[in-house]
Amino acid sequence: MPSKRHAVDQIVAKLHKADVELGKGKKVPGICKLLEVTVQTYYLWRLDYNHHRIHSSLDYQTPAAFAAGCVHPASATPQPPEHSGVTNPNSLTQPGAKTGG
Secondary structure, three states: OOOOOOOHHHHHHHHHHHHHHHHOOOOHHHHHHHHOOOHHHHHHHHHHHHHHOOEHHHOOEOHHHHHHOOOOOOOOOOOOHHHOOOOOHHHHOOOOOOOOO
């Protein structure tokens, strides 16, 4: 494949088309052939646009930074259960339940 530098709007359009094709059940190598990019380029674009690049729609933050600020105690778990000091999750809802072994 000849080397070509894509503009930002071209990359976004190709990533959108890739998402549509993935939704239809196509595999990544076939999609990359359709988009005329290497598999490596496709995964680099995904990484850059989904994790590293800032977005104006996210208040000029990276998606990871934006997601970290969206944790709401009533609707999400701020810490994974394995990092919690509670060893028996039933003790949180059942009065008198024993905790820890």
